């Protein structure tokens with residue numbers, strides 16, 4: 289059986305950090321003057337505010353949800369603010385749904401929220417201008433906390449803490465809670481632990497010493513029985529249907545595996561299947577796409593030796609959609625809506641050709657994975 293702890297994460301927003309080896313900050317990061325963040329000053333600026341709305345990237349993953357939960361706890365323990373978590377898209381993956389249910393994460397669909405009720409707006413695990421969140425376009429942001437490379441728009445937020453050298457946004461938020469000596473309740477500790485675990489594949493993927501330190505701090509506080517229930521959720525029939533389709537449709541072009549899943553029951557399924565196919569012994573690159581409603585979602589995975597998934601995804605998608613990712617994981621969404629599987633197949637073939645071209649694999653022999 290595949291290791292079901294593997295998670296898509298931080299899709300769209302690019303990030304980079306080495307295996308336990310923090311990389312130097314990017315030029316863009318230091319040029320923007322981001323990184324000298326003071327938590328005490330950040331919290332002081334929030335005095336007198338009443339209602340905080342916290343956004344994550346759409347179809348949030350455990351890192352986004354853990355960071356949002358942690359930020360809510362932080363501000364509610366240190367300021368007068370009450371925080372609300374805004375859900376853009378859906379929580380689809382079974383582990384992520386189990387996390388929401390078992391840890392009682394209070395998500396409110398973004399479309400039912402009246403943003404005028406909130407005097408303070410935050411986003412975690414994403415940034416303004418990435419095209420992967422449901423942020424209101426007409427509001428200035430107060431708080432941006434992320435571990436993807438800094439974007440210019442983010443610097444406008446008074447509380448802008450972006451650390452691309454870290455493996456997870458939840459690591460940053462846990463550091464805040466520790467800096468202010470705020471006790472963690474079991475559900476929050478479990479959420480942060482699961483967030484970091486799934487984001488880094490148990491510290492094996494793009495984790496740093498900060499994530500290891502977070503693990504050691506959290507382990508005594510985590511409910512490991514709950515953790516097991518989240519990590520090993522019961523799976524719906526549609527998961528096995530999608531798996532069956534994925535295995536039958538997957539094609540091998542040398543060390544590149546590609547699959548079009550057709551209509552999918554939830555957007556992050558493309559990332560889940562891409563993770564699964566990367567386990568294939570010949571795989572160095574996996575491209576997976578599918579259609580959720582009228583939108584095409586794309587996921588790319590690479591082996592750690594090919595750490596340029598985010599860059600490849602941005603080249604693949606170009607101006608046709610929103611794209612980004614980490615060194616070995618990336619995601620994207622095409623802007624043009626499709627109404628038929630034929631349109632999806634055309635878009636997919638275009639992406640496959642571009643990937644083969646970008647990786648110098650044009651002309652590689654093509655075989656079905658099975659049969």
Ligand SMILES: [Mn+2]
Nearest residue numbers: 298351413457
């Ligand atoms: Mn993340």
